[in-house]
Amino acid sequence: MKREVLLNLKKNPLEYISGEQLSNTLGVSRTAIWKVINELKREGYIIESSSKKGYRLSPDSDVLNSFEISEELKTKVLGRNIIYLDKIDSTNNYAKRIALEGCEEGTLVVADYQTNGRGRLGRGWSSPNKKGIWMSLVLRPNIPFEEVQMITLAASVAVVQALYDIAQIKAGIKWPNDIIINGKKVCGILVEMNMEIESINFLVLGIGVNVNQQKEDFPEELLDKATSLKMYLETLGMQKILKRSELIAAILLKFEEIYDKVKCGDFEYVISEWRKYSVTLGKEVSIIYKNQQFRGVAQDITKDGKLIVKCEDGTVKEVFSGEVSIRGLLGYS
Amino acid sequence: MKREVLLNLKKNPLEYISGEQLSNTLGVSRTAIWKVINELKREGYIIESSSKKGYRLSPDSDVLNSFEISEELKTKVLGRNIIYLDKIDSTNNYAKRIALEGCEEGTLVVADYQTNGRGRLGRGWSSPNKKGIWMSLVLRPNIPFEEVQMITLAASVAVVQALYDIAQIKAGIKWPNDIIINGKKVCGILVEMNMEIESINFLVLGIGVNVNQQKEDFPEELLDKATSLKMYLETLGMQKILKRSELIAAILLKFEEIYDKVKCGDFEYVISEWRKYSVTLGKEVSIIYKNQQFRGVAQDITKDGKLIVKCEDGTVKEVFSGEVSIRGLLGYS
DSSP states (O other), rough: HHHHHHHHHHHHHHHHHHHHHHHHHSSOOOHHHHHHHHHHTTTTTOOEETTTTTEETTTOOOSSHHHHHHHOOOOOOTTTTTTEEESSSSSSHHHHHHHHOOTTTEEEEEEBSSSBBBGGGBBBBBTTTTEEEEEEEEEHHHHHHHOOOOOHHHHHHHHHHHHHHHHHEEEEEEEETEEEETTEEEEEEEEEEEEESSSSEEEEEEEEEEEEEEEEOOOGTTTTTTTOOOHHHTTOOEEEEEEOHHHHHHHHHHHHHHHHHHHHTOOHHHHHHHHHHSSSSSEEEEEEEEEEEEEEEEEEOOSSSOOOEEETTTOOEEEEEEEEETTBBBOOO | OHHHHHHHHHSTSSBBBBBHHHHHHHTHHHHHHHHHHHHHHTOOOEEEETTTTTTEEEETOOOHHHHHHHHHHOOOSSSSSSSEEEEBSHHHHHHHHHHHHTTTTTTTTEESSSSOBGGGGGOOOOOOOTTTTEEEEOOOOOOOOGHHHHHHHHHHHHHHHHHHHHHHHEEETTTEEEETTEEEEEEEEEEEEEEESSOEEEEEEEEEEEEOGGGGOOOOGGGTTBBBBBHHHHHHOOOOOHHHHHHHHHHHHHHHHHHHHTTOOOOHHHHHHHHHHHHSSSSSSEEEEEEEEEEEEEEETTSSSSEEETTSSOOOOEEEEEEETTTBBBTTT
């Protein structure tokens, strides 16, 4: 019944629908409608009511739950099983737990709030309540360890494509796992694996996107390195609340397309798209890899996703993973 | 109090101790002693009682629990936190779950019975009740993925050394993860990892040892490939119940010594010990690695644990992991 009311409110998003019309359509009393509307408001939906015109779902309404995501979803497999949590330590941790118990490929764990959000290498990831996308996908690809980095690159490409699709935002990719807008980090990707020596049991792909944070939502020390989509759009003079469910669905759709290729060993599309969006190639970089630090110029990536760096001493290194700083970006000068 | 009685019974293992003496030593009534003895019997201890001589712990008593293991343990870190379970799906699964929750390095999970014991590549591992060692260690070494195979080799060496130490059994190692006696498998090792692309979060080392199985404890189809220590000793004319707790402690002690070296990047000792016990080197092998099958002769292992195979076509391959069949062993002819 709640769903029915919501679906009716969404049908003509800019127009009001009267309580009477809702009550007739759904065959329940107007009091029942009124109760449901209040319940929806408690769940975070912004519903404008006018005694004359009725009810209208505000375009500023950004509620995250399984229903909202499912409504937007156009994928075949990814996100077809959704676990929404209002609060969790870390969606990656939760996803690892349920993956151990055997949850299906493509299971999506998404939370409004992470109390202990994580980035790579044990770092934290600020995940304030209802301000961003904090999600993890459980994947069970039959690929060897050496190809795992392709999943990170594929996810990066998917996020960039999705941002352009739903908001015409042009983002760049800093190798291997950060999405950059205007020189600041707007999204991070964290891949974790459970494996035996010869095979991957499962993989958890964590994606964190800063969506609707304001300046004051960021910890002081991150302000020169991180931004949100909302803050970026404001610099363009646009006041806009992005719907997280819509962006999640767009990311999953783009990712599914690329993931299907990667699973079959077809990396060409990912690599060529990645090159297009790279903010790393051609740049001076400083890299820490296997306890060694070296500087050079990022020249290209290999067809299996390693970064090719021409070092200061003239040697050329292929880097599978590591800490990359790019001159002129995120505080490295 | 139960512990005190046990400790007193263990003090002079071949001699009887009277109920009166126990009651005087511990300062409790003889009825209390009698009750504790019965409780111990229910826990599986074989206690011989004689109305004249008193009580004696039978040398055939093989009870597994945290107390028994701790009593034998001489390690610094490994097994200092013991989780004993009378029955579990798989100790590796349990260990992975508690490792996700943050349990400490060296935590030992050990069970009397695994309902869903696992070998490599999703295969089963027969784990009948109280007949073997079904255990998993949680390790948190700071090593890269490429060195993980060293943990398997180190564990193999530790098991071989421990078997010799406690029962003068000479076992061999089939690369990468099986311990062989008389051409049959007596122990398997399964390493599973939880990792990010650049680092290992934790590693679960599963070790299964067939200790006291009789012929009828094995599934029919395994009889020509697997054996137990007891069955092997019987072929030598020895009737002996091996104490699992003693063997566990011996394996952990040997493994700790080697593990400490591996963690520091010192592989020399492992590799040279491994060569000594290998039943793989010099043999004709058939290998399935990355969906390719090839035959050749196993020549050596590299200093980081890869198997060097001289193939029939004259090429030399280094194999990181894979399915290895050795001519003349475990049914490959």
